[in-house]
Amino acid sequence: MNILRIDMGASGGPKVSVVPSGEYAGLGGRALTSSVISKEVPPLCHPLSEDNKLVIAPGLLSGTSAAQSGRISVGCKSPLTGGIKESNSGGQPSQVLARLGYAAIILEGKPKEGNLYKIFINKDGVKITPDSSLKLLGNYALVEKMKKEYGDKIACISIGPAGEMKMSAASVAFTDMEQRPTRHAGRGGPGAVMGSKGVKVIVLDDTGLSNRTPKDPEKLRTANKTFVDGLRKHPVTGEGLPAFGTNILANVINEAGAYPTNNFLVGRFPGISKISGETQAETEKARGGIPTHGCHRGCVIQCSGVYMDKDGHYLTKQPEYETVWAHGANCGIDDLDAIAMMDRLDDDYGIDTIEMGATIGVAMEAGLAKFGDAEAAIRLVKEVGKGTDLGRILGNGAAVTGKVFGIERVPVVKSQAMPAYDPRAVQGIGVTYATSTMGADHTAGYAVATNILKVGGYVDPLKPEGQIDLSRNLQIATAAIDSTGMCLFIAFAVLDQPDTFQALIDMLNAFYGLNLTADDVVALGKNVLKMERDFNACAGFTAKHDRLPEYFKKEPLPPHNVTFQVTDEDLDRVYNW
Amino acid sequence: MTHPEKSHGLTIPERTSPRHISLTVEASLIPAFSQLLQNGFWIKGNVGCSIKSFLCEQFGLSPEYLEKRIQTIFINGDAVDDVEKATVEDGATLSLSAAMPGLAGAVLRKGGYYAAMRDQISFKGETTSASMQAGRVVVKLFNMPLQELGPVFLEHGIWVESNKVKDVLKARADDLQRGCREVIADGRKSEFKQLLEMDWGGGDIFLQVKIV
Known part of the structure; x- marks a missing residue:
């Protein structure tokens, strides 16, 4: 696998170099994006x-026959938080980019003349063209235009007007x-960084290419079958998510008073x-939509859907749990x-649904x-798309909006809005x-497989320090799963079914001819x-x-009337390992 | 599952002016009642007992279904870990869900590894009352239990606010007009259209929905 580096600020126009991964x-995935950012930015x-730099990296098994391998990571220094960022997404580009032979695309530099570019990548190479006709196009119109230009076998990575306007969200x-721009690396404003590089769209075409070849095809096939069987037999990944999508959580989180x-x-x-x-699934069925659908080929869980008016x-696609909550x-x-x-x-303007919903909540409080x-x-969201003065404030997220309008109750950490x-x-x-x-970030500590991974040894969750230890271990395990490029929703089946977790490791080993163990995966996450x-x-x-913002310690949350009680001293222990 | 009003010979005070609506509909229309079941309906039974006793002994739920299928349970919004110790009191709200995805799902799961992460909202009243008595419990059904237990509860009848029932019938009026085979209001045959024209007043009604 090679890395495709594109210097957008090179004299004479963007310069392409294809270099070995070195x-x-x-x-892959988050391990690759965070390595590049930490070493080169x-x-x-x-x-x-x-x-x-903007780093776009498929997962380790993307472009293979492995199920759930179509996640793609986007890394940069975040314009929203000011820290490192990895935001990942589903969709087709991960598989296509990996089949094209790239472990990552790295956008570097900044065009001096302010042009807006499209980048076309296929088996024959890379072509970069300035195209002012794309300026301020919404993602939907942009993709339609690219299909007319490059055919209907393409996959697109793009930004909408919000990215061009370099909004932090x-x-x-x-x-x-279906070649709709519905999957997003939304958190932390990577679209603004892509906008700052002057890149509107990257068009990928893997025509003439086939899946990547594993070192041990038979072993991969066997491990993949065990993995898929494990996902299908688990009640969450085999029943709940396919039937109701991620928004299955809404009733339960609401009942817990945590919504x-x-x-x-x-709450x-x-x-x-x-x-x-x-109700969302019933509505979709009644209108001829689809409540059970994958976001990329090779998805077994099928937690997405199609929403009709x-x-x-x-x-739009079936709005996710976080989106339904935020808006x-x-x-x-x-x-x-x-x-x-x-x-x-949000999808058309290219803006994070969580940040946008949280921002409108703050705006409503204001x-x-x-x-x-x-x-x-809806009018407020449209302000963002139009880029009005108010829209530019809102498009820079909840923290900025709270400051501009003098609101204390702004639910952010490191300037990024809390999820649901x-x-x-x-x-x-x-x-x-x-x-x-x-x-x-709700996905930062999401991989509930820590007890199987034995991250950090056995933790007694009933001890007071248990929550700190659990959170640390969850974050390590999540970083590891994010680095494989696998969909995080595999975590539940992996938690309950050790053979499913082993199958995941077997797939990695079969493809790369390695002998990874769970300990190696943990070490990767820690690193x-x-x-x-x-x-x-x-x-x-x-x-x-x-x-957390101070008010979470002071304002009791109905109906349980609880405040956040974890001490600062305990929070500071999370990274002691 | 037994009829709520016939459970174990309970003596339950009759309503002063009960209204009873029974609908017989095509199976495809059962989801129309989904929001009623999600919002909560009440049933009569013996309270002051464990969740397991309440659901399995009084309402015929299989212990295996409770153990394996219903992985997330709340009493009055508190996450339950032990169905044999958590007590169902009169007026309680009992919410039933399958296993949920993600960290939050794992955290809320009954007796789960991550239960400590929601200690502040865990059900702590784990002492079964000395004596059982007749009472009423609000039940909320979500996701898989909604699909699997919902039709059973509907067939046997649920108590629910009349205005909420009327809203549901109005919202799906065209579909129900076509797919409702029989309407019985307070023991008398009626027509779906007439049902919507009736003055329902306030209060709760006993609703039964049977499948053709």
Whole structure:
């Protein structure tokens, strides 16, 4: 596998070099993106400067026949948090990029003349062309234009207007199996970095290429079958997620009193049954949509779907749990159609749905709209797409919006908005929000396979220090899974079924001819976290940044009326290993 | 599962003006009632006993289903770890869900490895009351239990706010008009259209929904 480096600031125009992976050989996904950023990007650089880099890396098994191997990582110094960032996504480009033989694309430098470029990559090489006609196109129109130009076998990596305007909440979009720009590396503003490099779209075409060849095809086939069987027989990955999608969580988190409502004011939303995964799936079925669908080929879990409007026309992909919460309960909105419309607009403008929903929640608290006013919320999202003065404030996220409008209750850590779990009700998740290298991130401590991985040895979760130890181990395991490029949703089946976890390791070994053990995977996760932590320290982050906003310690959250009680001293122990 | 009002010979005070609506519908229309089941309905039974006793002994749920399928349980919003110790009291809200994805799902799972991460909202009242008594319990069904137990509860009947039932019938009026084979209101045959035109007043009604 090679690395494709593109210097967008080279004299005479963008310069392409295809180089061997070298010191990055054997790395994929988050391990690769974070390695490049930590080694090659000055931690104190401005995120939108020529010194920052945007790294796009498929997983280790992308482009193979392995199931769930289609995640792709995007890394950079984040314009939202100011720290290191890895944001990952589903979609087709991961598989296509890997089949093209690239372990990563690294965008470097910055065009001096301000051109906007499209990059076309196929088996014959790389072609970079300035194209001003793409300026401020939404992702949907952009992909349609690329299909007309390059045919319908392509996969696209692109930014919308938010990325071009270098908004801190801008996402990088990846096309799905239907060539719609519905999958996004949204967190932390990687779209703004892509915009700063002057790259509007990367078009990938793997025509004439086949899957990557494993060292041991038979062993890979066998391990993959065990892995797939494990996913299919597990009630979460084989039943719950396919039937209701990720929004299956809404009712349960709401019942736990951990579903942030009206900008984290209370933990339960009265309109929950109108926006739950169960109701969403029924709505999709009734309108001729699809409640069970993959985001990339080779997906067995099929937790996505297709959402139609009231007239039965495609509106957007099935909005995810986090999106439904962010644009729904967090803004007091119980209208699925309005939420789906905002999801569509977010995808088209290229903006993170979590950040956008959290920002509108803050804006509502500031009085820009009333909680529950769906039309007003849609208008606010449209301000972002138009790039009005207000839109540029909102497009820079909840922290900026809170400052501009003088709001104290802003649910962010390291300037990144919290996702859909109130840390006062589920305090262990609060530990991860506070200490993650990424800012408040629910996926940073997601890989619930720690007890099988035996990360950090046995932890007694019932001891007071258990939550700290669990959060640390979860973050290590997650960094490891992110580095394989596998979908994090495999974690539940892996947790319950040791043979499924072993099958994952067997697949890696079969493909690369290695003898990895669980210990090696753990070591990889630790190494990734250490690199990220060191980068952040050099960028100016201290223990004081590993904190939740003060009001989480002071304001009790109904209905349980609990505050966040983990001490600062305990939070500081997370990275003691 | 037994009829709520006939469970184990309970003596339960009758409503002063009970309204009873029974619908017989095509199976494809059962999801129309999904929001009622998610929001919660109440049933009558003996309370002051464990969750396991309440669901398995009184309502015929198989212990295996409770153990393996219902992986996430709340009483009044508190996450339950032990169904044999957690007590169902009169007026309690009992919410039933399958295993959930992600860290939050693992954290909320009954008796799960990560239960400590939600200690503040864990159910702590794990002492079974000395005596059982007649009472009512609000039940909420989510995800797989919604699909699997929902039709059973609907067939045997649930108590639910009348205005919420009417909202559901109105929302799917066209579909139900076509797919509702029989309507019985307070023991008398009726028509779906008439049902919507009736003054339902307030309060709760006893709703049964049977499949053709």
